[in-house]
Amino acid sequence: MSAFPDTPVSLLARIAAARTGASEASWTRFFELYQPVIVKFAAFSGAGREAEDVAQDVFVKLVEVFRRSAYDPAHGTFRAYLATMIRHEVVNRWHRAAVRAADRHVSIDNDEHPVELSAPSETAAILDARWRLARRQAAIEHVLTKTALSEKSKAIYRAYVLEERPIEEVAAKFGVTNNTVSQTKTRIARMIAAHEELLGE
Amino acid sequence: MDIQTNEVIGSYRILRPLGQGGMGAVFEVEHVKLGVHYALKVYTLEDDSAELFRKKFAAEGRLLARLNHPNLVRVIDLDIDEQRGILYYVMDLVLYKDGEARTLGNIELGGVDEDYLFGLFRQLSDALGYIHGQGIVHRDIKLDNILLAPDARVFLSDFGISRVVSDRLRGEIGVTCTKVTPSGSGSVVGTHGYMAPEVMRGEPATAASDVYSLGVAFFKLLTGIWYNEDLEPKEPGASAGPVDAVRLLADFERPWKDVLPEMLRADPSKRPTDLSELVRRLEVAPHQQKSPAASTRRRHVLAVVLAAVFAVAALVALTVYLLTSNRQLPPTQQQGNDDDLTRDAFALPESVK
Numbered sequence: 001m002s003a004f005p006d007t008p009v010s011l012l013a014r015i016a017a018a019r020t021g022a023s024e025a026s027w028t029r030f031f032e033l034y035q036p037v038i039v040k041f042a043a044f045s046g047a048g049r050e051a052e053d054v055a056q057d058v059f060v061k062l063v064e065v066f067r068r069s070a071y072d073p074a075h076g077t078f079r080a081y082l083a084t085m086i087r088h089e090v091v092n093r094w095h096r097a098a099v100r101a102a103d104r105h106v107s108i109d110n111d112e113h114p115v116e117l118s119a120p121s122e123t124a125a126i127l128d129a130r131w132r133l134a135r136r137q138a139a140i141e142h143v144l145t146k147t148a149l150s151e152k153s154k155a156i157y158r159a160y161v162l163e164e165r166p167i168e169e170v171a172a173k174f175g176v177t178n179n180t181v182s183q184t185k186t187r188i189a190r191m192i193a194a195h196e197e198l199l200g201e
Numbered sequence: 202m203d204i205q206t207n208e209v210i211g212s213y214r215i216l217r218p219l220g221q222g223g224m225g226a227v228f229e230v231e232h233v234k235l236g237v238h239y240a241l242k243v244y245t246l247e248d249d250s251a252e253l254f255r256k257k258f259a260a261e262g263r264l265l266a267r268l269n270h271p272n273l274v275r276v277i278d279l280d281i282d283e284q285r286g287i288l289y290y291v292m293d294l295v296l297y298k299d300g301e302a303r304t305l306g307n308i309e310l311g312g313v314d315e316d317y318l319f320g321l322f323r324q325l326s327d328a329l330g331y332i333h334g335q336g337i338v339h340r341d342i343k344l345d346n347i348l349l350a351p352d353a354r355v356f357l358s359d360f361g362i363s364r365v366v367s368d369r370l371r372g373e374i375g376v377t378c379t380k381v382t383p384s385g386s387g388s389v390v391g392t393h394g395y396m397a398p399e400v401m402r403g404e405p406a407t408a409a410s411d412v413y414s415l416g417v418a419f420f421k422l423l424t425g426i427w428y429n430e431d432l433e434p435k436e437p438g439a440s441a442g443p444v445d446a447v448r449l450l451a452d453f454e455r456p457w458k459d460v461l462p463e464m465l466r467a468d469p470s471k472r473p474t475d476l477s478e479l480v481r482r483l484e485v486a487p488h489q490q491k492s493p494a495a496s497t498r499r500r501h502v503l504a505v506v507l508a509a510v511f512a513v514a515a516l517v518a519l520t521v522y523l524l525t526s527n528r529q530l531p532p533t534q535q536q537g538n539d540d541d542l543t544r545d546a547f548a549l550p551e552s553v554k
Contacts, residue, residue: 033426146425148453150314187452194448198426 031059034086036141037199040134042090045127050097058089083199087127139195143188156181157188204243209233210289211280213241219302227302229294239277240295240302244288262290264337272328274348274358295358298351305355305422306344315453318422319483321347321355325415326476328357333408333474340406342414343395344421394427398467409469412476416464423457424449428465455483 035055042054062085140162144154152174160170160181171178204226208215213230216238220227225244232239262279269275278291297303305321325347332339341359348356397413400406420428428446446465450458460479466472473479 142425148313148315148318148423150316150454191449191452195426197448 033198035059037134037138038086038090040137041086041131042093044130044134045090047090047093054090054093057093058086061089062086083131087131091127135196135199136192138199139192142195143191147191149188149191153184153188156184160185161189204228204285204287210241210243210282210285210287211278213239213278213291215241229302230291238294240274240292241289242292245286265290265292268332268335268337270328270331272324272354272356273332274356292358295348295350295356297349303349304345305347305349305418308349313422315423315455315457317353318419319455320353321422322419322483323480324355325357326480329411329415330476332357333411338406338408339411339414340400341395342411342418344418347418397469399469407469408474409472412464412472412474413466413469415476416461419457420446420450420461420465423453423461455485457483 038055038058039051042051042058047054143149144158156170156174156176159165159173160167165173167178167181170181174181176184204210204215206215206217210230212233214233216229216231218226219229219240225242227240227242230239230241231237259279262276265274265276266279274295275293276290277293279289281288295302297308329339329342339357342357346357346359348358350356395414395417397406397410400410417428420426426449446462447458450461460482463471463473464479
């Protein structure tokens with residue numbers, strides 16, 4: 001099961017309360033946290049430019065789930081549950097869209113041309129890999145744009161890790177030692193890992 | 202409330218709307234005789250609680266007028282316009298470099314670093330410490346209530362739900378704001394997400410509640426995410442929490458990871474109240490902090506210095522001992538030994554003569 005933490009029931013309660021308009025702030029925060037990863041996952045799953053629309057649909061579905069108190073803590077951590085549900089919802093949404101698109105071109109009576117639905121047939125491993133990639137990218141983007149790490153630290157991380165420049169070159173460019181480059185990478189990697197943890201398994 | 206541009210309220214001409222707060226609208230105005238620009242905040246007197254609101258408004262104005270701090274918005278004037286059914290007070294105008302009224306809540310701060318944030322923390326801690334010293338609890342510390350000026354100064358604003366906790370001040374002002382909310386209905390006042398746990402439970406807000414809210418604001422500014430109880434750090438020795446807030450703060454150069462979790466403690470009695478002490482703890486500039494390599498080098502230097510000091514001390518002690526011993530020796534031995542020992546003790550090696 002997930003190594004990620006449980007989310008307390010109080011968060012669920014607040015979100016469920018928001019269904020009645022009582023806790024808008026909680027919803028806002030929830031969306032802010034999860035939207036980037038959902039959009040990325042949807043994009044990786046073939047939603048393309050509709051990824052943001054998919055994210056909105058997912059949130060609508062989530063509100064409904066929370067309203068019905070569909071989450072049972074006995075079945076695992078909330079974050080794992082949430083991540084699984086997001087994945088399912090993105091794929092189902094993609095599936096429905098594919099069916100609609102196919103209906104426009106293929107008669108439902110035409111058994112000779114069944115609609116190809118690649119997404120649902122994909123293995124769980126591929127979905128998991130996409131999810132992890134989306135989560136990692138969302139976390140990197142968050143840490144490099146939304147946190148108060150110094151611009152220099154962020155630039156060192158970009159050059160050394162994302163652009164894969166040699167450590168000596170990065171150190172020379174920013175006027176620091178190789179050790180500082182290495183330490184900066186470690187520091188930021190820890191922050192990224194912590195943010196990934198927030199987003200669930 | 203329908204207030205138009207160029208309308209004159211009291212001695213002030215309305216120039217443009219600046220924003221809509223929780224308890225009233227704010228406009229940029231110009232004093233019709235002096236030509237000076239100010240911010241004017243308006244409340245409407247149209248509900249059943251008008252009289253209570255009127256008292257609350259007067260209390261707020263009087264409360265603000267007595268405050269004087271470089272990071273608090275100064276109140277200039279206060280009046281009631283019965284004909285329009287409005288209350289208003291006039292404040293210093295704080296505009297950001299783009300000429301708009303900007304708060305930390307409505308400006309994109311991506312890219313600011315912790316040194317800049319530390320500057321903000323210092324100013325706000327100072328302002329908050331000042332109002333707490335005056336017996337006032339702000340009760341609505343949040344990013345939307347912190348105005349930005351072009352010179353990196355910030356101003357704490359919107360004391361609309363401030364509560365006077367000092368009995369002396371309460372008597373002078375005549376009414377507290379404790380039970381007055383924008384809706385006039387409840388005693389739980391503040392902004393969801395910033396409110397300390399005890400305030401959420403309906404307990405009275407205290408200075409410690411403001412400290413909590415300030416901690417929430419800076420947690421967001423530093424990490425880019427909102428603090429909530431599933432991130433709440435555990436007391437030392439307790440089992441690890443769901444997601445330890447310290448983990449999200451651990452890799453900044455200033456010791457936010459020590460300071461913010463203390464401000465965000467669930468138990469108000471365990472939160473620090475001396476904000477200047479928190480500033481001092483955060484004050485260690487990053488370049489003054491010791492890297493492991495630097496620490497190692499420093500330890501080596503220290504060891505060499507200590508060894509040298511020890512050697513000199515030993516030499517002095519030995520000399521003193523020998524000189525003292527010489528006085529106890531028989532005269533025949535004393536002379537000869539003194540010469541030899543002195544010569545030997547201070548003799549330079551042949552190589553450097």
